[in-house]
Amino acid sequence: MSVLAELLAGLGLLFVGLSRLSSHLQHATGWRARQWIRRATGAPLRGLVCGTLAGAATQSSNAVAIICGNLVRGGVFHTRDAIPVVAGGSVGTAALVLVAAIDFRLLVFFALAAVGFAIHLRLDRHPGWRDWIGAALGLTLALLGLVFIKQAPRALDAAAMATWIGPLLSPWLGFAIGLALAVVSQSSSAPTLLVLALLQAHLLDLSAAFPLVLGANLGSGLSALLAAGGLEGTGRQLCHVHVLVKAVGCLLVAALWAVGLVSARLWGSAEPADLLQAAAGGNIALAVSVLFLTLQLAGALPVTLARGAAERLASRLSPPSLEDGASRPRYIDTRALDAPASALDLSQREIQRLVSLLPTLLPDLDQSDAATPGERLALWRGAGAVVRDVDLFLVALMGRGPGPEELAVALRQQALVEMIRALQDTLHDFSEVVESFDALPPLGFNLSESLRTLVLSLADAEGAEDLSVLAALTADRSTLLHRIRQSLLGTQAEAGDEMRRLLLATTLFERAVWLMHRIVVALHPVENDDNPGLSSGAERNEVHAH
């Protein structure tokens, strides 16, 4: 029972930690950090080395694959560049056994203590550190989960299992047991313990243990797909790459092993198991470690070299999701940062595209085949990711010291991006309220369709005349909405909860219209009394405070 409890607790911690890591990393990784990660993994060999170090540090190739998947989903780097890192992760976990005896558990405990003290000392309230500390907490929780998962099999009586299983073990059954144990325990530790117990009890020789080791290797790859949980689209692709690394390693080493066996039968050369044991100086545990390392290298190197094909295969197995597509910027490009005028033109186009996508965040109550709530959630997340990228792009541009006019434009665009972000969130919240009704009351319908009309008009606005009309349409309507709220409070027709949600809808509607008005004024080409320097910090603060 304690084995099961430790396994489930570990999985729970892993899922919570990865979720926190994913959400904080997207905010924490500024432009400079992204550039650094991209440079560090830009060449296959560098990526392989980074992955090996990450695998050695975390002692989990699954963690490396899933963290890379989250980084790819967050737009920090691309699948193709992440493939060598994932491949290296497997090598790192196997290599460390040979070079050092680091107590991974203690490392995780110390890391968790450091994060805990940082939070206790309120360092997480510092704006520049908040998301990094959040990401570190996520990572340490995930790694603590892995510690639990890896510790769980120690409670098993491996010797007893070996006595029971040993005599029954055929090559295929060994492979299946290794695979199943690795999948269930989320690591190759459990089957490794079993193999060592079988070898030490002389119930099995190295040759008969070989299929079990192969199964454990493939199973630990497959377990990444389970641990990936809700990760989908491009994020999940790297879990498939992880399985591919393991599968290729198994196939190549199995083929080599088979050639060795045939050679031994036909020409009387040494059996592969004997060669392996001799290479390990007769140390059976070391021989198993060498076999594991060989499996990782045999998988990692070919997959890294053929990463284009690996990327295509992973893309076919896990096609980009709706959110992946929505979270990719269409125009901004880091190469344009050296030419501020071009960079600002690109960011302006990206901003216009974000405005044109705003209607996708609202339900279309008139069409039954419109986007589902789940699809709208993915579009909202994707649009939010693009907003963050544009903001980072503008920050990077301003950091390069553009001229005064370009700086003014960049600041104006940044203020506009902040308003768009606030509007995206408000439309999302409004949609959730509207969709919470089983039968939407007429007022809810009128609010939703009115807001949709305004947002569609904003998305389609071309030129000063359209913007002037929109400025009139989005003018202050607090008196009207106050009257509607009073009317709602005065009637007993609506049930309490329904009335509360309708009141919330009116508030969100009012905020959305106010934000649209600010955006219209900011987009309006003519400076006027309604457009008093949108680049000021006070204006931006007002957006958050409203």
Next chain:
Amino acid sequence: MHIERDLVGGDVLLKVAGRLDTPNAKPFEASLMEVVSTTGGGIVVNLAGVDYVSSSGLRALLVAGKAMRTAKRRLALEALQPQIREVFDISGFSTLFEIS
């Protein structure tokens, strides 16, 4: 949806009945634009027979309103049912169109 067309004084009166929803918005917009392009006076849209207006219907009116403003002509709405009037008030269309 059903649309009747009359001439009242110098203005064209369009009496609309039914739902101004997505399927009907395009024909409604086409009818309005046809009147805009083939006549020279004002247009009055009677919505007494309309009991449902969605964003598509509102957008059709917005397109016709833009064309009429460009031509410096009058587009007025009349006889809105209370629930339809509420949509026009909430969406801000009451400030854009003359409503009687």
